[in-house]
Amino acid sequence: MGATTSMYVAQxxxxxAYGMVLFLIASGLNVIFGMLGILNLAHGAFFMLxxxxxxxxxxxxxxxxxxxxxxxxxxAFFGILLERFFLRKMHAMGHMGELIMTLxxxxxxxxxxxxxxxxxxxxVKMPPILEGMVSLGGLEYPVYRLFIIGLAGxxxxxxxLLLYKTRLGKIVRAAVSDREMVNALGIxxxxxxxxxxxxxxxxxxxxxxxxxxxxxxxxxLADQVGMxxxxxxxxxxxxxxxxxxxxxxxxGLLSSYGVQFLSQLAPVVMVGFMALVLAIRPSGxxxxxx
Amino acid sequence: xxxKIINWFLWVGLIVIVAIIPKVFGAYYVNLIVTFxxxxxxSVSLNVLLGFTGLLSFGHAMFFGAGGxxxxxxxxxxxxxxxxxxxxxxxxxxxxxxxxxCPLVVRVSGTAFAMLHxxxxxxxxxxxxxxxxxxxxEDGIGxxxxxxxxxxxxxxxxxxxxxxxxxYFAMIVLGFSVWLMxxxxxxxxxxxxxxxxxxxxxxxxxxxxxxxxxxxxxxxAAAFAGVAGSVYAIFHNLVSADGSLGVLVSFQxxxxxxxxxxxxxxxxxxxxAIFQILEEIIVRFTDRVExxxxxxxxxxxxxxxxGLAGWITTLKQRFFSASSHKLExxx
Numbered sequence: 190m191g192a193t194t195s196m197y198v199a200q201x202x203x204x205x206a207y208g209m210v211l212f213l214i215a216s217g218l219n220v221i222f223g224m225l226g227i228l229n230l231a232h233g234a235f236f237m238l239x240x241x242x243x244x245x246x247x248x249x250x251x252x253x254x255x256x257x258x259x260x261x262x263x264x265a266f267f268g269i270l271l272e273r274f275f276l277r278k279m280h281a282m283g284h285m286g287e288l289i290m291t292l293x294x295x296x297x298x299x300x301x302x303x304x305x306x307x308x309x310x311x312x313v314k315m316p317p318i319l320e321g322m323v324s325l326g327g328l329e330y331p332v333y334r335l336f337i338i339g340l341a342g343x344x345x346x347x348x349x350l351l352l353y354k355t356r357l358g359k360i361v362r363a364a365v366s367d368r369e370m371v372n373a374l375g376i377x378x379x380x381x382x383x384x385x386x387x388x389x390x391x392x393x394x395x396x397x398x399x400x401x402x403x404x405x406x407x408x409x410l411a412d413q414v415g416m417x418x419x420x421x422x423x424x425x426x427x428x429x430x431x432x433x434x435x436x437x438x439x440x441g442l443l444s445s446y447g448v449q450f451l452s453q454l455a456p457v458v459m460v461g462f463m464a465l466v467l468a469i470r471p472s473g474x475x476x477x478x479x
Numbered sequence: 480x481x482x483k484i485i486n487w488f489l490w491v492g493l494i495v496i497v498a499i500i501p502k503v504f505g506a507y508y509v510n511l512i513v514t515f516x517x518x519x520x521x522s523v524s525l526n527v528l529l530g531f532t533g534l535l536s537f538g539h540a541m542f543f544g545a546g547g548x549x550x551x552x553x554x555x556x557x558x559x560x561x562x563x564x565x566x567x568x569x570x571x572x573x574x575x576x577x578x579x580x581c582p583l584v585v586r587v588s589g590t591a592f593a594m595l596h597x598x599x600x601x602x603x604x605x606x607x608x609x610x611x612x613x614x615x616x617e618d619g620i621g622x623x624x625x626x627x628x629x630x631x632x633x634x635x636x637x638x639x640x641x642x643x644x645x646x647y648f649a650m651i652v653l654g655f656s657v658w659l660m661x662x663x664x665x666x667x668x669x670x671x672x673x674x675x676x677x678x679x680x681x682x683x684x685x686x687x688x689x690x691x692x693x694x695x696x697x698x699x700a701a702a703f704a705g706v707a708g709s710v711y712a713i714f715h716n717l718v719s720a721d722g723s724l725g726v727l728v729s730f731q732x733x734x735x736x737x738x739x740x741x742x743x744x745x746x747x748x749x750x751x752a753i754f755q756i757l758e759e760i761i762v763r764f765t766d767r768v769e770x771x772x773x774x775x776x777x778x779x780x781x782x783x784x785x786g787l788a789g790w791i792t793t794l795k796q797r798f799f800s801a802s803s804h805k806l807e808x809x810x
Contacts, residue, residue, distance in 0.1 A: 296773030
């Protein structure tokens with residue numbers, strides 16, 4: 190095993206880890222979109238907000254695991270507030286209203302973050318247990334990236350089980366296909382929606398916490414990573430969990446190898462891939478035609 | 480008939496007011512009005528897409544920026560270029576960009592259309608930042624020579640020294656653009672757009688080509704956004720990634736359109752005026768533009784989703800119900 194191989198493998202791991210973070214954000218977006226038909230433009234902002242919460246909790250307690258637990262919950266709380274008090278009224282106005290509303294909220298969050306935390310890059314220390322490298326089969330792997338991949342895998346597994354094996358999942362899936370009927374059956378759809386919105390933002394929150402030690406925390410996070418997640422959702426197809434998984438991994442690898450080989454033009458590769466997919470399948474890789 | 484005469488008087492009055500503004504107000508307000516006119520044209524061009532065809536674009540800035548960069552690059556590299564042809568090059572570059580994108584974007588609509596534009600605009604923004612050799616990176620392109628506006632054999636107006644001259648030039652170009660767009664929405668072709676917005680399937684059954692129509696409208700909207708960008712670049716003698724391609728530049732015309740009223744032709748112009756006055760007041764207290772834009776968006780969408788035009792319509796219907804149908808016809 191030469192140095193080149195290990196470099197490729199390391200880049201691959203980095204790409205996979207970034208892809209998994211993208212997947213966490215994108216699947217949160219997808220869950221909300223599939224269920225409520227809302228494209229939550231504030232999703233990236235929630236992701237960034239969670240990274241800031243993580244920074245603050247870490248500053249107060251010094252415990253990364255507590256931050257991983259609390260920050261996404263705070264974020265989900267704000268998400269639920271948004272759904273309950275702002276988005277619910279927008280439903281009658283169709284997509285336009287929801288897009289504009291979430292856009293406004295994302296700008297307000299961005300401004301609030303700049304007011305409370307400033308615009309500098311805030312460093313977040315990763316827990317000592319996850320620092321360093323682990324040696325496996327003659328190659329070195331950064332532990333933290335493996336941790337991200339593992340965590341995202343666990344979240345994916347839980348989501349799949351929740352959606353396909355539980356009663357709640359059944360209700361959610363039924364509500365996606367026929368909202369009125371499920372409501373008529375005596376299930377409180379507004380509450381289900383609120384929970385789903387909370388779960389979606391919670392996933393963005395988890396992504397925000399795990400990425401904080403890698404990228405540091407700064408206001409551009411929402412644009413930088415959040416935009417990639419939106420691209421994932423568009424390319425993978427709105428509402429498709431499978432599409433989100435596959436495209437996230439492809440995007441993660443494209444971005445890490447793109448940075449290695451093309452450096453400056455890495456974002457172009459991703460958008461190029463998206464354009465290619467959309468040229469062939471306008472509704473995304475696994476999207477259902479509207 | 481009487482209405483028509485009054486209308487003519489109003490138009491003439493407006494032109495006279497526009498003409499005498501630089502004589503009455505100082506340079507600061509003249510600049511403010513040029514900025515207003517630029518964003519009004521950008522907003523109206525966005526509304527041609529959004530209000531008349533039902534396509535929400537989150538990336539209209541890329542055409543604005545294409546116009547700006549096209550003009551700036553042309554003026555920088557081509558010696559002896561006349562002012563109008565430099566604007567023409569800006570418009571052409573925006574239209575070409577739209578022409579390249581339209582086979583892809585006319586296939587989607589609704590949310591996918593909006594997000595696709597956000598992505599492409601972001602791509603343009605990144606490209607403008609990274610391709611330093613061409614675009615100057617973060618610094619943008621500045622200090623390019625601005626030629627005088629010449630009517631061959633008649634007169635030549637110097638653009639750089641006298642702010643008034645540029646004011647008149649900008650007003651004529653932008654006013655003409657608004658007039659053209661108004662004309663465009665009144666043509667039978669422009670009426671098909673409204674049909675597409677309301678019921679694309681039916682328009683398809685009637686034998687019109689929905690995708691082709693969308694593509695043409697798309698290119699027209701892009702071209703006029705290019706006009707705005709081009710004039711804006713000459714106005715500031717600078718074109719930069721943040722100022723011309725940034726996300727906020729894309730959102731600004733959406734907000735203006737929302738405030739003024741989606742689907743009303745003159746709504747976005749009113750919206751631009753209102754927002755600019757608001758901003759002018761608020762900037763004296765705080766410099767957090769995002770917060771202002773965000774809060775405005777939320778408030779407008781919650782309490783006046785049809786914007787000023789919708790609000791006025793409601794008022795008119797309530798108090799002068801006889802004249803209400805006329806307003807609907809305009810919008």
